Amino acid sequence: MAETAAKQEALSKTRLRLWLKLLKSVNGIEAEIRRNLRDQHGTTLPRFDVMSALARFPDGLKMSELSTFLKVSNGNVTGIVDKLTEDGLVLRVAVPGDRRAQVARLTPKGKAAFEELAANHETWIDELLEGWAAEDIAALSSRLDLVLKRQSQEESGNAK
Amino acid sequence: MAETAAKQEALSKTRLRLWLKLLKSVNGIEAEIRRNLRDQHGTTLPRFDVMSALARFPDGLKMSELSTFLKVSNGNVTGIVDKLTEDGLVLRVAVPGDRRAQVARLTPKGKAAFEELAANHETWIDELLEGWAAEDIAALSSRLDLVLKRQSQEESGNAK
DNA sequence: GCTTGAAATTTTAGGCTTGAAATAAATACG
DNA sequence: CGTATTTATTTCAAGCCTAAAATTTCAAGC
Incomplete structure (x- = not known):
């Protein structure tokens, strides 16, 4: 089908957008933690x-x-x-x-x-x-396991 | 109920574990991107x-x-x-x-x-x-919107 | 026109991070 | 034993990052 390639293309863009959002969210949280550590604990x-x-x-x-x-x-x-x-x-x-x-x-x-x-x-x-319930967390957690699994595979691959 | 506080406590630990996993995943991806940029493009x-x-x-x-x-x-x-x-x-x-x-x-x-x-x-x-389908992405994406919304609120709060 | 305060940018001091080179000690092996 | 390799750690050079100070320019009000 001619449609398949187009769908794949769109999914790729969607993943990229998700990655950018994920990065932004995580960096924002991390920035706040750094701020808290610095301002409230001097570390x-x-x-x-x-x-x-x-x-x-x-x-x-x-x-x-x-x-x-x-x-x-x-x-x-x-x-x-x-x-x-x-x-x-x-x-x-x-x-x-x-x-x-x-x-x-x-x-x-x-x-x-x-x-x-x-x-x-x-x-x-x-x-x-706040607002992340136990079910949300379980779902995301298992998705992240995919990422982490890939990462550990790569490590052992690089370690050759 | 006496049970409520305990559940809340457990949820808090669960969120912390999720955060650590999320951080690990994102940092791992970011590390690979840095490696690729350096090794394949010298930047x-x-x-x-x-x-x-x-x-x-x-x-x-x-x-x-x-x-x-x-x-x-x-x-x-x-x-x-x-x-x-x-x-x-x-x-x-x-x-x-x-x-x-x-x-x-x-x-x-x-x-x-x-x-x-x-x-x-x-x-x-x-x-x-790889392995993240469009539906997965939509779900995570909307959850991240919660985080980003909170972040933008804080910014405007700090900007007072 | 002057002065004062705000805005755009750079500079600076200090901490984090890496990969690679340098040290020093342990281990393997002939 | 003595040499070579590996292992544990530190040192080094270079880049990234921030907050705060310094510089230069603009804009407002007198």
Whole structure:
């Protein structure tokens, strides 16, 4: 059919428009989170992300594990952990048996600071996604799984 | 009912998880686009965004219009337009009647370069959102409208 | 014509991010 | 053992981004 190609063409444009809208929405939410972190807590999203990762692993994470987990470069976490350490929120601990490696771990002060941040963070998200019911979320969530599945396939493909 | 608060609590956690998944998906797609732009075209997403905005306005945009449109700072577009200008893709044109202002406009070379980028871009997005049908898109799109509506309300609220 | 305040833009200081180069330590192997 | 490769991490150069300060020009009111 001659119609099929035209429909495909239209779908492609529709997807592009959706992507732009999705990007705009997510960036807007992210911008608000950054603003809140800065204005209400004097911190930044990357710092929050690092603290959040470390909070999940009370025994600490090696620098390389941290960068893999957060999907950022090694050099990146070096700088962020440096500053969190200066602020007394994170500690570098030597790994016994491997003098190359170090584990980053939240200090008690860092843990307390994170817990306060996390509670506020959840509230912000809740407000920003106000009006999204459980059914909406389930539907979108499964759609996103398609995207994430593709992404993890690519990673393993690139890792050859 | 005692049950209501618990349900609300659970919904809040569910929304947070959705947000994290959404962020991961969008960031993953964005990372792939950046990679493609870099590896296949030797350019970057911010440059593409500026060119894309200018392509929509053949008569050009004032620097301030450009930063408003892209929702980035004035200083930011200054730097990007500087480099695009060095590369001969963009031109700064004086605005008659206002010696403060300048209009940024794509050169013919810039327009040609953008059109090539844009075609590839659409293809990438199409592949990345493969499996999203028109109905899926419509559903998500209307949900995102809620988010965007809230965002635009906030803007006007902050602008007081 | 002056002065004052607003507007358009650039500059600056500081933080984030990356990919690639540099270090240093561990491991493999001949 | 000694050399070579791999692994963990940091350093570096370059680009992106922001908020705030500085510059230049415009516009209004006296």
